[in-house]
Amino acid sequence: MKKFTKQVYLDWYENMLFWRKFEDKLAQVYIKQKVRGFLHLYNGQEAVLAGALHAMDLSKDKMITAYRNHVQPIGMGVDPKKVMAELYGKGTGTSQGLGGSMHIFAPENGFYGGHGIVGGQIPLGAGLAFADKYKGNDAVTLTYMGDGATRQGSLHETFNLAMLWKLPVVFCVENNGYAMGTSVARTANHTDIYKLGLGYEMPCKAVDGMKPEVVAKEMDEAIQRARKGEGPTFLEIRTYRYRGHSMSDAQHYRTKDEVKKKQEEDPILYVLNHIYDKKWATEEEIKKIDKRVKDKVAECEKFAEESPYPEKNVMYDTVYEQEDYPFLPHKL
Numbered sequence: 001m002k003k004f005t006k007q008v009y010l011d012w013y014e015n016m017l018f019w020r021k022f023e024d025k026l027a028q029v030y031i032k033q034k035v036r037g038f039l040h041l042y043n044g045q046e047a048v049l050a051g052a053l054h055a056m057d058l059s060k061d062k063m064i065t066a067y068r069n070h071v072q073p074i075g076m077g078v079d080p081k082k083v084m085a086e087l088y089g090k091g092t093g094t095s096q097g098l099g100g101s102m103h104i105f106a107p108e109n110g111f112y113g114g115h116g117i118v119g120g121q122i123p124l125g126a127g128l129a130f131a132d133k134y135k136g137n138d139a140v141t142l143t144y145m146g147d148g149a150t151r152q153g154s155l156h157e158t159f160n161l162a163m164l165w166k167l168p169v170v171f172c173v174e175n176n177g178y179a180m181g182t183s184v185a186r187t188a189n190h191t192d193i194y195k196l197g198l199g200y201e202m203p204c205k206a207v208d209g210m211k212p213e214v215v216a217k218e219m220d221e222a223i224q225r226a227r228k229g230e231g232p233t234f235l236e237i238r239t240y241r242y243r244g245h246s247m248s249d250a251q252h253y254r255t256k257d258e259v260k261k262k263q264e265e266d267p268i269l270y271v272l273n274h275i276y277d278k279k280w281a282t283e284e285e286i287k288k289i290d291k292r293v294k295d296k297v298a299e300c301e302k303f304a305e306e307s308p309y310p311e312k313n314v315m316y317d318t319v320y321e322q323e324d325y326p327f328l329p330h331k332l
């Protein structure tokens, strides 16, 4: 795995801050009704992504996740302007504005969504891994899910076949403590989600999800195992979301103090403190990064604002149509 150099920490700081501010901007424009539908933000969970990206080979590895999916494609190389435009429903978006918040897709960058059915992406992730194994590629698929999704039957069916066929997949739970307003403790007899792997003899582990280098290390081990043909790993990455489940969450299920306490472990602050401890940057240099991030977010907003909505025909062009089906053609 790549070393944890000064540059890596500086990049982590800049990227994670950008993801955080990008989402803060989304929250703002959502309130102004520029972005509609649901909006599930990732604030607090950034180290999970930063660590994973460090361990991945972005030239071939893939990622699939649920609906908390705006910043992952950006991390994988998608133009953030296109992601923001997608959320605005604009024609310049990643899916021409037809997907919206929960369905960011960018297969050309190895990002396969963006899924609204809780647990629905678990078998799909195994399917992507199956395809790679079948074709003889040594790519690995990171299949993400929330803690709530682990209670779905699809996880068990997928784990069984993924282990039987030793698929090159890493199953990653982002355990942020809650499924909507329901805590992990209220959904199962035990709270060590990673132990679900034991029944399938799948290597499994709990991981501190607030520190990118810890995530990177565990992810690297799991990815290497998969790449060597030794099959899947199940990682329970323990993290926290600072915002509500979606923008319409009154958060009666937790106290403000709980959130405040968790913010003391903030992954961005953690990385920044590490940079300062090592004297890798001065306050002035950090301010420059902060300014760059702010400008980049503003650029995304401007692009999304100024982009046109898709032409009406796009809506019809993306509907499956069989040439010889005996109905009137619906394309414009």
Ligand SMILES: Cc1ncc(C[n+]2csc(CCOP(=O)(O)OP(=O)(O)O)c2C)c(N)n1
Binding pocket: 066, 068, 116, 117, 118, 119, 145, 146, 147, 148, 149, 150, 176, 178, 179, 180, 245
């Ligand atoms: C099959 C299905 N059941 C219920 C829902 C409604 N729902 C949307 S998100 C969610 C909670 C999922 O929580 P978790 O998996 O922990 O992910 P998180 O939101 O915390 O990232 C539920 C129950 C759904 N989208 N799909």
Ligand SMILES: [Mg+2]
Binding pocket: 146, 147, 148, 174, 175, 176, 177, 178, 179, 180
């Ligand atoms: Mg959750």
